[in-house]
Amino acid sequence: MRLEMINALRRKKVNHIPVDVYFCESQVQAFKSRFGQTDYLTYFDMLHRPVYVDLKKNFDDGFSLYPREELPNEIEFDAYGIGHSKGSKAAFHMTRMHHPLKGADIEEIINYPYPGINEGAQEKLNREVKLLHENNKATMGLMTMTIWEASWYLRSMEELMIDMLMADEKATVLFDKICDFSCSLAAHYAEAGTDILALGDDIGTQSSTIMDVPTWQAYLKPRLKKVIDTAKAKKPDILIYFHSCGFVTPFIEDLIEIGVDVLNPIQPESMDFDEIHDKYGDRLSFWGTLGTQKLLPFGTPEEVYEVTYNRLKKCNGTGIVIGPTHIVEPEVPWKNLLALKEAVENFQINNL
16 A cells, blocks of 8 residues: 555556545544544555654743733744734634744744754654554655745744845845744654655645745745755665745746655645646646535535546546545535545446
């Protein structure tokens, strides 16, 4: 099964369609109520599993990272020191983000306690990857928020955008700090023999790009390339996956140029999958494509089945990992998820 995933992403003939489905917590609990267990990954016959490098927090007190902001008492700090407090009940898994470098001068950016990698992380990752490979699962190293997102989460999007547009040194310093850390993560994943390296930065909105292409090419493209080159120097055949929600068509040629093999999620509310496949399907594979804003929560099972089947037909059954374009939210009905599963199974029977 591991080889089927790899062959699909290399656009070779396969006998098994890879699927990717990721549930929110309420969907996990609903699955448990139906089946008495929570292993929905096996139920949907997923051929891959995620792996992670253990990160180290280089600070003791997250509150001390926010000299310019009074934080709520109920807050959690990730390894970067980015604060996450609860949003509204309607937000479900979403959090309110707090930016420790908002308002910081260049000295504070230089001396900030950026995350590290825990001692023994490489050995632990090696064991996890080896075990999954022995169980015939492809491995996927998760390091989305690679350059842009980690940087603006720290600085705030508004201030980082101003830094970039003003050619302020603070943007260059911050991007370089994050790039160096991302390169170290990529090296760990590649060293462990991970099959797929999942990079990502949201650079698209629903109908446009977050920044123009020249700005992205100046600040982010060379650093993303450095991360990819670092991984491929250690494992030349590692597959590079890139995630961005929204409209990202103007960036695709550049992404292919720097070594991206797989594009996720091809959000149908923002991009036309057939057009993207016609233009790039001989050089790029696709992951996702089934809309989570309209199709999965509000479509009929017949519509979900038809779209899923037609996606696979368009790709001739390879070069795609089919699934939702984002996490499966609480409002997605179970019958629509079953329609997705049925379409994949029937396509395999009829075409592979």
